[in-house]
Amino acid sequence: MSSPAGYFAESLRLYNQLDRIATLLRSELRDTASRHKLTLAQLQALHYLLECNRFSDTPLALAEFYGTTKGTMSATVSVLEEKGMIEKVGDERDGRVVHCRLTEAGRALAIQSFPPISLQRLMIQRVDTSALRRELDQFTDRLQQKTRLRSFGTCTSCRFFQPSESGQPPQCSVFDATLNDEDQAGICREHSPRPAKKR
Ligand code: SF4
Structure with a gap:
């Protein structure tokens, strides 16, 4: 190819x-x-x-x-x-x-x-799709970058997510809000992928 x-x-x-x-x-x-x-x-x-x-x-x-x-x-x-x-x-x-x-x-x-x-x-029927899903996750990320459409991801991979610190609950810097478990589990329109760490 x-x-x-x-x-x-x-x-x-x-x-x-x-x-x-x-x-x-x-x-x-x-x-x-x-x-x-x-x-x-x-x-x-x-x-x-x-x-x-x-x-x-x-x-x-x-x-x-x-x-x-x-x-x-x-x-x-x-x-x-x-x-x-x-x-x-x-x-x-x-x-x-x-x-x-x-x-x-x-x-x-x-x-x-x-x-x-x-x-x-x-x-x-116990078809193992774990490898397929991992590949599709990566494929979707790359395709989304090419289309430049919104990523609709979840909080833990978002650049605006501020994890729990000193006993304080996690926060979102876009919505200026405390995030409960349900907020973090749901897909979000304002999600922006966190840049990959440089090696
Ligand atoms: S913008 Fe959305 S995905 Fe990102 S931290 Fe805030 S609520 Fe979570």
Whole structure:
């Protein structure tokens, strides 16, 4: 793979593989969504809200995560609100910001729908995916750097994370907030990868 044609062919093969995996999983999720009278985008939004931290549950963050427009995501959020899957809550510090919080029904549906059943069945068959996941983590980091889109990582790999010190809880220097376990576990719109240490 030393020539431009080799790079092109290899990247096309990789794209085709990733696209096929995404199609297989999305097809299954689309069926799940349709059984609950939702679109795939609406079901995916519920999953994002289950995974994100409290600073990142806004329509704008949802739109950025899925690479869609704010208007399209606002429509998705409105339908989910009408269906009783989420509720909108105003931000305590900034009146222009609205948070989308899962209701009990929305949370239950998100938990039961992800991961897709086919992936769960693979795990039951004891397929070892640990090496694949490590490779994919590195691959995703590198691809994200090329696209320059937001990283949506978690606190422990973020340059704004200030770990617990002298008995004080961890802090976020962007939001000027104390971080509880749930905040740290959720993916975050403002995450910025910490630079790798020089050797
Ligand atoms: S430390 Fe980083 S990832 Fe954590 S809440 Fe702050 S900006 Fe988000």
